[in-house]
Amino acid sequence: MVTHRRIFEWNEGLVHENNPSQFGPRLLRNFIRSNTTQLTLGILLATHTYCLVVMRNVRVGEETFVPHIATFGAFLLSLLSLALFIAFIHHVVSSIQAERVVAVITFEQTGRIVPVPLVYFALTAIEGNLVTPWIIGKRFTINPIIVFVWVLCWGAMWGIPGMLIGLPLLMVFRIVCAKLPGLSRVERVISI
16 A cells, blocks of 8 residues: 555656646647546546555554455555556557657647558558568669568567568578578579
8 A cells, every 4th residue: 555655646746747838738638638647547546545544444452453355455456556557657658759749739639630640650661561671672682572571570570679680680691592502592582
């Protein structure tokens, strides 16, 4: 219960430390109107109040009294509050991404806000999955389809680091195949 109180105090301090004048009025208004923000802060406040009431009823001394069911309920509410706090942190992080901030500041209606990140992600996907492999394939005389599949496989295995090291590994693999006579067919498939 004490830990829950510390999280609540930290969250309250975070709100007071950040000067609201740093944010545009639309951005702050949309953040406060968000259901995630309202639900999280409401549950945190309710859990904090419930924990204080339960702690007030615990008596130590001649007549030791611990309300076990209420204490277990406070524990479960604290776990729920922690999960909602993690969702709240995710909401805060996603709400300060550049494309979302630009969309919220530029447009006030939700229907006009949604296309901005979608267009951004679509253009990024096209550039990362089609344009870059095509350019790199032309530059290094490697088949663009091989580059695409190779980077996709390394990305599936290791994520972002795999995608970063995938292309240099393909170049090393191509050079090894060119030097070994038994793998010359593989090198011809990789090359254009």
